[in-house]
Amino acid sequence: MANVLAFAETRGGExxxxxxxxxxxxxxxxxxxxGGEVHVLLAGEPGIGGKAEQLGRYxxxxxFVAESxxxxxxxxxxxxxxxADRAKAGGYRAVVLGFSAQGRDLGPRVAARLxxxxxxxxxxxxxxxxxxxxxxxxxxxxxxxxxxITGSPVVITVRPSAFTAAEAPKSARVETVQATPASGPTxxxxxxKEGAKGRPDLGEAPIIISGGRGLKAKENFKLVExxxxxxxxxxxGATRAVTDDGWRPHSDQIGQTGRQVSPQLYVAVxxxxxxxxxxxxxxxxxxxAINKDKEAPIFKVADYGIVGDAAEIVPALTAAxxxxxxxx
Amino acid sequence: xxxxxxxxxxxxxxxxxxxxxxxAAIDEAGLKFDIDDFAGYAVEAALQINEKSGGGETVVxxxxxxxxxxxxxxxxxxxxxxxxxxxxxxxxxxxxAVAKALAAELKSGGYDLILFGKHAFDTSAxxxxxxxxxxxxxxxxxxxxxxxxxNGKGTARRELEGAAELxxxxxxxxxxxxxxxxxxxxxxxxxxxxxKKKPLESKPAQLxxxxxxxxxxxxxxxxxxxxxxxxxxxxxxxxxxxxxxxxKVL
Ligand SMILES: Cc1cc2nc3c(=O)[nH]c(=O)nc-3n(C[C@H](O)[C@H](O)[C@H](O)COP(=O)(O)OP(=O)(O)OC[C@H]3O[C@@H](n4cnc5c(N)ncnc54)[C@H](O)[C@@H]3O)c2cc1C
Ligand SMILES: Nc1ncnc2c1ncn2[C@@H]1O[C@H](COP(=O)(O)O)[C@@H](O)[C@H]1O
Numbered sequence: 001m002a003n004v005l006a007f008a009e010t011r012g013g014e015x016x017x018x019x020x021x022x023x024x025x026x027x028x029x030x031x032x033x034x035g036g037e038v039h040v041l042l043a044g045e046p047g048i049g050g051k052a053e054q055l056g057r058y059x060x061x062x063x064f065v066a067e068s069x070x071x072x073x074x075x076x077x078x079x080x081x082x083x084a085d086r087a088k089a090g091g092y093r094a095v096v097l098g099f100s101a102q103g104r105d106l107g108p109r110v111a112a113r114l115x116x117x118x119x120x121x122x123x124x125x126x127x128x129x130x131x132x133x134x135x136x137x138x139x140x141x142x143x144x145x146x147x148x149i150t151g152s153p154v155v156i157t158v159r160p161s162a163f164t165a166a167e168a169p170k171s172a173r174v175e176t177v178q179a180t181p182a183s184g185p186t187x188x189x190x191x192x193k194e195g196a197k198g199r200p201d202l203g204e205a206p207i208i209i210s211g212g213r214g215l216k217a218k219e220n221f222k223l224v225e226x227x228x229x230x231x232x233x234x235x236x237g238a239t240r241a242v243t244d245d246g247w248r249p250h251s252d253q254i255g256q257t258g259r260q261v262s263p264q265l266y267v268a269v270x271x272x273x274x275x276x277x278x279x280x281x282x283x284x285x286x287x288x289a290i291n292k293d294k295e296a297p298i299f300k301v302a303d304y305g306i307v308g309d310a311a312e313i314v315p316a317l318t319a320a321x322x323x324x325x326x327x328x
Numbered sequence: 329x330x331x332x333x334x335x336x337x338x339x340x341x342x343x344x345x346x347x348x349x350x351x352a353a354i355d356e357a358g359l360k361f362d363i364d365d366f367a368g369y370a371v372e373a374a375l376q377i378n379e380k381s382g383g384g385e386t387v388v389x390x391x392x393x394x395x396x397x398x399x400x401x402x403x404x405x406x407x408x409x410x411x412x413x414x415x416x417x418x419x420x421x422x423x424x425a426v427a428k429a430l431a432a433e434l435k436s437g438g439y440d441l442i443l444f445g446k447h448a449f450d451t452s453a454x455x456x457x458x459x460x461x462x463x464x465x466x467x468x469x470x471x472x473x474x475x476x477x478x479n480g481k482g483t484a485r486r487e488l489e490g491a492a493e494l495x496x497x498x499x500x501x502x503x504x505x506x507x508x509x510x511x512x513x514x515x516x517x518x519x520x521x522x523x524k525k526k527p528l529e530s531k532p533a534q535l536x537x538x539x540x541x542x543x544x545x546x547x548x549x550x551x552x553x554x555x556x557x558x559x560x561x562x563x564x565x566x567x568x569x570x571x572x573x574x575x576k577v578l
Contacts, residue, residue, distance in 0.1 A: 011488075074493065080462070101488040105470040108455045111424055112462035117539035118424060120453040133543055138452045142345055143354060146544040147421065184465045185501075190483075191494040201489040207577065231578075240507075250473050250508040251487040256341055256449075257365060257507040265577040275342055282551060286575040288567065289554070299554045304570055308560040316561035320568045324578050 002093035003036040004029045007083055008055055009102050010044040015051050017204060018098025020058045020165035025158045026096040027059035027168060032127040033093050037061040041086050043079055043179065045072035056172030058165055063172045068179035073189040074102065077182035080109035085180045087114055092153050099157040111155040118155040119147055123162040140256040140279040160203045161262070195251065199228070202254065205235035207265045210254055212239040214270020214291060214310055218247040223314040224269055230321040232328065237261070239277050255280035270310045273298025290314065329384040329440040329477065331374040333408070334430055334456070335367040337392060337399045338449040345547065352542045363399040366445025372510035374443055375407045377477050385409050391429055391533050392419045405515035405523035414533035421540050423455030428536035430456065431463035444504045446471040461502035469495055473508035
């Protein structure tokens with residue numbers, strides 16, 4: 001039997017989806033290790049403790065609350081130190097975080113502080129005695145590796161959406177802990193720029209509409225935006241050709257050196273389907289391609305391809321999707 | 329400024345991969361290798377920072393067997409001043425083991441800035457740089473998509489989910505480089521000639537214990553062959569029908 005510690009990620013005073021996924025993964029890991037407890041560190045700005053009860057709903061036995069004004073601005077050194085100190089105090093089998101912008105930063109820090117091995121971007125795992133075997137997509141999703149990790153504790157960052165947050169209600173015990181201050185020089189946040197409002201994040205969106213150079217001009221991304229609006233819950237992505245030209249910010253880029261996504265539906269508009277782009281979206285459940293060149297490689301992976309001019313097809317599709325969704 | 333850049337030798341990302349007979353690695357036969365993509369951006373970023381400030385030194389590091397000397401030479405042909413190989417027989421997938429060896433070496437280097445790639449193409453892990461920072465007690469910006477160094481102080485941008493963070497940090501510091509900071513230059517003929525005479529030191533690595541190993545490597549399942557359903561706006565009703573009845577996303 002072994003206990004597992006999860007990190008509950010927050011932003012703007014709210015728990016993020018990956019927080020619940022980390023708790024769910026931790027629950028699974030604790031069960032697989034003989035049924036230990038799931039402890040959660042909820043570290044955030046003053047008042048964050050009010051969210052502890054929500055974590056119980058996903059199977060947390062104990063929630064440790066660390067409040068600090070610095071945490072509102074992602075005081076990464078102090079967050080990592082607080083998480084590592086809790087991990088040391090609790091003698092856990094594993095520390096689980098989301099493989100998000102925060103988790104990518106905190107995971108390696110905590111592993112270094114604990115001198116623990118770390119596995120990143122884990123989509124599944126099994127526990128076999130003293131070792132844990134994790135599934136991790138490597139080579140930009142082109143090779144799926146199973147990694148064996150020995151030693152305890154281990155740090156695991158879980159791939160967003162790989163562990164669907166599952167309710168397993170408990171009335172979690174809440175304890176307050178001190179935030180550990182940074183012991184050296186730190187990174188300071190001077191500003192947080194919020195992206196387009198009202199759209200889901202690329203990593204979480206069930207539907208993604210992406211545009212490429214075939215759109216011809218920055219203004220024509222409006223066609224892609226309109227189609228995303230017609231679907232209602234869609235995010236907008238782009239190719240590197242487009243982010244290089246400054247039509248869209250780099251954060252919208254999908255592919256090997258951008259975001260890796262697996263939505264239910266991926267619509268590629270004016271995208272050739274270069275191997276580096278495919279690396280970021282080929283695991284999408286359904287792929288639609290609109291391209292004027294019937295030889296474009298994107299058609300090799302598209303479940304449904306339409307050959308033709310995006311400027312003509314996309315508005316027609318937008319209208320048809322609006323019509324189909326009437327009443328939603 | 330004195331800048332260190334850690335680079336990894338990885339296969340060309342455009343390669344078609346096969347699994348080796350062991351079932352736990354890729355088959356390296358016939359693959360081209362190069363500096364890993366993000367570390368290549370980091371080399372370029374270092375060169376640009378030193379070119380702008382009109383001086384300094386850029387030193388590249390790679391941990392691995394003798395085949396890492398080739399990417400080290402390439403970085404010198406781009407403009408790095410010298411290179412250090414930390415010799416091991418193999419390169420473990422254990423990022424903390426690698427980080428310890430690099431940190432032990434970089435500790436006494438007197439660097440103002442230490443750059444890494446956001447993640448290596450092969451491991452796709454993103455561990456080594458941030459772990460080195462923590463081991464050395466240096467401030468670290470993980471996955472910077474913009475970076476500028478002025479008056480002994482750094483500023484950077486980091487992409488978050490649906491937002492971006494602008495940060496400031498004192499030097500010395502570690503930064504792991506995302507795309508967007510700089511696109512690597514091609515080595516010039518002059519650069520290639522000059523690199524042959526630049527110093528490349530090789531010494532044994534102080535690798536930590538290796539606790540992460542590859543048990544199995546598999547290719548992801550192939551997608552079924554694509555299908556073109558029609559041409560022009562006339563095909564839209566059929567697409568909508570398929571999205572409703574077959575894909576059930578509408
Ligand atoms: C190391 C490395 C990393 C990379 N990482 C990424 C990455 O992360 N993401 C990424 O996307 N790329 C990446 N690339 C770049 C990649 O190789 C391609 O250059 C890029 O994806 C091409 O973008 P595109 O499809 O928008 O443009 P193009 O390849 O130029 O394709 C445009 C397409 O639009 C079509 N078209 C033209 N006009 C119309 C029209 N009127 N209607 C409909 N279709 C039209 C054309 O037929 C063509 O197929 C990377 C490259 C390298 C070397
Ligand atoms: N063997 C190595 N030698 C030198 N640098 C490395 C090595 N492995 C990783 N790095 C650096 O660390 C970054 C992140 O690697 P990783 O943590 O494996 O994703 C790479 O982009 C390189 O900058």
